[in-house]
Amino acid sequence: MWVACFMTKKPTGIATLDAPAVSPHVYRQDVNQSLEYPIMTRLLSIAVAFLILSGGAMAAEPARIGEIMIEQAWARATPGKAPNGAAYFTLRAEGETADRLVAVASPVAQRTELHTHLMEDGVMKMRAIKAVEVTPGSPTVFQPGGHHVMLMGLKAPLVEGERFPLTLTFERAGSIEIQVEIEKIGAMAPMKGHGGHDSHGHGSHGQGQGS
Numbered sequence: 001m002w003v004a005c006f007m008t009k010k011p012t013g014i015a016t017l018d019a020p021a022v023s024p025h026v027y028r029q030d031v032n033q034s035l036e037y038p039i040m041t042r043l044l045s046i047a048v049a050f051l052i053l054s055g056g057a058m059a060a061e062p063a064r065i066g067e068i069m070i071e072q073a074w075a076r077a078t079p080g081k082a083p084n085g086a087a088y089f090t091l092r093a094e095g096e097t098a099d100r101l102v103a104v105a106s107p108v109a110q111r112t113e114l115h116t117h118l119m120e121d122g123v124m125k126m127r128a129i130k131a132v133e134v135t136p137g138s139p140t141v142f143q144p145g146g147h148h149v150m151l152m153g154l155k156a157p158l159v160e161g162e163r164f165p166l167t168l169t170f171e172r173a174g175s176i177e178i179q180v181e182i183e184k185i186g187a188m189a190p191m192k193g194h195g196g197h198d199s200h201g202h203g204s205h206g207q208g209q210g211s
């Protein structure tokens with residue numbers, strides 16, 4: 001979308017630059033060479049910068065460490081002074097052997113923990129866990145109401161549209177730093193990169209508590 005907008009804007013920009021003030025023919029060449037051309041180049045480089053920025057922000061690309069794929073890393077934006085946030089992703093063991101996610105770390109929080117939700121006495125509660133299994137053949141999905149990475153003591157609110165680094169350490173595969181895409185407050189699934197999954201009505205499971 002960004003691309004389309006920009007591309008359609010650019011020619012009009014040039015056209016308007018082109019149109020005025022070239023009445024003295026003497027200056028025409030000068031205008032063409034020393035003014036118009038640099039501006040065009042600048043527009044182009046701005047276009048490229050936008051492409052890079054928007055391309056980067058469109059979706060968290062899948063990452064791989066050894067035989068482990070990490071997909072759809074996302075988090076919810078946090079309101080104002082919310083102390084904690086949570087991050088989610090999907091892990092796949094693509095080889096023959098299972099692995100375990102044993103540690104998580106991020107510079108955006110004072111403490112980063114692996115958590116899950118458990119039903120205790122009819123109440124859904126969060127618990128810290130030491131590791132999460134990743135088994136070949138069945139993806140391990142971190143999601144609201146289930147496994148999540150708890151970001152405790154956020155140093156700044158998580159802002160929709162931004163991203164932050166998260167380091168995952170697997171027992172066998174080792175460590176990798178991934179980028180987590182921040183979705184809107186209360187989102188139940190990652191929105192970008194796979195066709196707007198935000199709008200299929202999972203919004204009322206009563207788990208809207210930031211994890």
Ligand SMILES: [Cu+2]
Pocket residue numbers: 086115116126127148149150211
């Ligand atoms: Cu938690």
